[in-house]
Amino acid sequence: MNISHDWLSRFVPHGRSPEAIRDLLTAHVATVEGVERLRADLEPFVVARVLESERIPDTKLSFNKVDDGSGTPLEVVCGAPNVTVGALYPFARTGTVMPGGELTIAKRKIRGFTSNGMLCSAKELGLGEDHAGILALETDAAPGTPLLNVLDAGDVRLVVDVLPNRPDLLSHLGFAREVAAITGVKLQPPDELADLPKVPAPVKGGAAAGLTVRVEDQDGCPRYGAAVINDVTVAPSPAWLKACVESIGSRSINNVVDATNYLLHGFGHPMHAFDRARLAQDTIVVRRATSGEKLVTLDGVERALTPEMLVIADAERATAVAGVMGGRDSEVTDATTQIVLEVASFDARRVRAARRALALSSDASYRFERGIDDAALPEMLALGAALIAQVSGGHVEALLHVGRAPAARTPVALRPSRVGQLLGDDVPADEVKRLLKSVGFTVTPRAADSDPEAAGDPVGPVDEWNVMPPTWRHDVTRDVDLVEEVARLRGFDRLPDALTGARPGTVPDHPLYTSSMRVRDALVAQGLMEVRPLPFTAGADAGDSVNASVGASTGAGDATGLVRVANPLADDEPFLRDSLLDTLARRAEYNLNRMQGNIRLFEVGTAFTSQGSRLPREEIRAAALVMGARRPPHFTEPQPPAFDEWDAKEIAGVMARAAFPGATVTLVGEDEPFAEESAARIRTAYGLGPAAIWIVLAGGTTIGRVWRIKLDAPVWASPAFGVEITLGRMDNAHVAPPGEHAHDAAKAQSPPAPVRFRPLPAMPAAEFDLALLVPDSMRAGEVEAALRETGGALLERVELFDEFRGAGVPDGMRSIAWRLTFRHPERTLRDKEIDGRRAQLLKTLEGLGVRPRSA
């Protein structure tokens, strides 16, 4: 909302600078985002005093010594007849650009005299037509003071952020009320409205002066006022009106249109002027648009109307979209001589629906949607008619009203003590009352017996008020709204801000927050970097994306299981991801495109899976993607190896243990049978593609997978590996029905089981290595399981430390070496015992087709 400082000052002569008004409004009313000087071109001009002056013979010129505050008197030649020694004038130093921008003041010689600047007339400064002499300033400011500080030269525009709850602020009157309340200066009608012509008394009903008004949709238009103004001359606006309209950034069009704009921005009430001659049968009908009806609006666009929209029509066709925009056919033009002025009240929702359907916002729709002051409608009609008559030379033939007066408003009950209680400050009842009254509220005591609840209160009657909001306020419906009025008018800055103690809360940390943080810290410690990318995805159509394999997760109806955004920002990314690796893969490609091949990214974020008509299933997951050098190069290792599967396996384990402390973490091959779930079931349930390497289990439950990631990568890129684990499901069911709670259902959390201490070994261990020839049909895990089983309770550790194929190893086999550590808790193992175990192990292995490499 643009507010003109001059215009505001005519409503309330506050005598304050624009900056003071800015601070006052920002602290008490609404935030002023900008202060724009409309005459910023006058900023370089300063006040100067003439110290000496003498006539240059045979000319109209004078040669002067001028003090411009710089300390050195300047020699200035001036052509004006009224130079007076000792007087103060506007002064342009050399280098100053004159208003209009075409002339720059330079040092020059005139008749042999040097001139270092220019003393200026009102006309030269664009401040009036007076060019008879230079502008004498009535001020006691020191020479050198900026001219704008001493001269009421040019208006200042305040740009204010008016929020949707305060439509009463969408006019100069609205802000004037607030400034009046805060400064104590009385509100007054602006001077320009002092001598308006008298208008006839309004007629109730739908016919006057030949005009017929019929409201067929009372819900859409509760009240319609019209004025018939004849003998108008459409012409450019008078200077004051033009200045008003331009001061708030609008373009001056003609006297009639400018007058309606003046009333809209001055008083907040939208008005529309029709060319009466263009209204078929001199008739106005307020009705729903008919199906297929069309209207060319003022902006020249043909609009298709629907029956949801309310239109102003003549006897034949629509001529305006009610509350939104007029039609071009009935627009006021230079040829117009008779006007019908509309001042009406339209239903906010209907205006909003039409505005949205037509994607056509206007100053009028903006105000109707937020709420206008219905009660002021008759007064506005009379004012509007009178103003148009005055500026256009016409006369008001008749005023008429159709419809009903606004419904009676209900007062808001307020216990004045509640104000201080809620604000945490001592606010006396008298002050509460004074502040509320200052912005138009009426305060009356609430009779105790009129309120059955209060009457039955055993404590006795409470001090309670009925507070009636003014007709222009639609945002005040509860006592807290009145508390806000008091708080802002007193000033939030006045409230105390000493920190006091508080009772501890009952809410435990969300477990998904704590596990997220543990995983994040663990991955950062592994050298990975956190990302927070957008979660939108192109979906399975992207072809090569991880989605193609990861995508079809749970498959709840939707073919892809992806959640679609109904109104996506980008048509090529209409889905929410169901895998964080999808996002990480795209981020990796982004880096590869920038020649960055060492990529170690992770994210802890949300994955969405469709659940049909219900809200999507939401899981907090952690995912990591690594590729490129495993370590930074060093002179001892100029070409560090690239990340491979075994790094990914370790990262998966680190993530899983951080996410589920205390749980046993295992990684099993994706095609490997394991205890809890069969491979077949896993494949069906999770749709594992060929790229998955491992399934990650924590405490026997599947929590994630390790993948080889296929990227759109350049030839130089190393292979990429990804891990994704699910930390848990984010519950999105209703906690309780609206208006109810479920406090009794809240479960207390118990801390995780602590690590149990194992006694440190007191006896020496015995170690030996086994290098075994393992057939390719067999997995190391099977051999290891056999070693553990046969090794018995004293086998403390089994460590796979070597794998070898080649010389000495038969085809179809590989050599794998384990180091076995045995220990007895109470005594040293004898050599014979060790040898015995070794023999036993080899015997068992032989049964499996595994023999020692050396043998």
Next chain:
Amino acid sequence: MTLSEFIAALDALSADAPARVAAASTIDEWTAVRTALVGRQAGQLTAIMGTLGQLPKEDRREAGQRANAIKVEIEAALDARHAELVAAASASGPTIDPTMPARATWHGAVHPVSLVIDEVVGIFRELGFTIALGPEAEHAWYNFGALNFPADHPAMDLHDTLFLDGGQQQVLRTHTSPVQVRTLQRYRPPVRVLAPGNVYRRDFFDPSHAPMFAQIEGLVVDEGITFADLKATLTHFARRFFGSASTGAEGAAGSRGERRTRWRPSYFPFTEPSAEMDVSCGVCDGAGCAVCKQSGWIEILGSGMVHPSVIEAAGLDSERYTGWAFGMGPARTALARHGIPDIRILYDSDVRFLEQFAR
């Protein structure tokens, strides 16, 4: 060769050896000296002892004893010197070029937005706040209805919403405030929580807007909670978070040092009264500069007393319980504090950007 000649040769070597041993200043020199003195091939002592057979038989015994004594003497000196040299070498370590680089590991990094969230969480934790979370895909009731948004009202225009295919009742939450209602429904007051999370708006990606961004919600509900509590807590937070003004110049208010807060009336459907908090600019201390766009103030957060309708939506008695809430955007703070010119950089995930925040 006579015995006296043999002994003279030994004595000469014995007199000369200690100085030569002592002169060895490195292990390599020591090895050379040892080889020269007692080396099996070319050692001087070995050479002398090789002449033993030329002596008369009766002198050989004495000569052999004398030679052995000298050998023991020299070897003792060599051993002592070796020990000295080894001790000296291990004290100073092997000779390396100390300007060569360390064997580095990759350094992990926390995203700059997470860094801000962590810091905010840390400050509020000291004040007894815990962390609440909620879903990003929400029921419209939690996102709007329960938060007192008037249906079909321009207030909704402030939240340009992304809807799910499931219809108008399923939205991507436009703010973290739904967590307020979920928490109040689940837990009995006193409630003191912080709810960080991602929120969505139908805003096109440009240098200062993103369709998804982080927000931090704060909520306090108990008996007797006042606006003064709100102001005190958030002012405390601002001072802790932003520290003192960095300028050496006298600020507009003349109060160098402690950051000041300013409160402006505002509007959020779910708080009443509502106010926005600004903090005095840390660069100019309120005098006005390019960082604060000449206003002297930086906008930090929106706040207010929890609207009684919200308390009631969660099934609580709004006469008994009052509360306050705030919301802030950590991304804006991250951009400002690190001087990042474009919000999209936060999302691109360029490794060269992330590495700048490595630990």
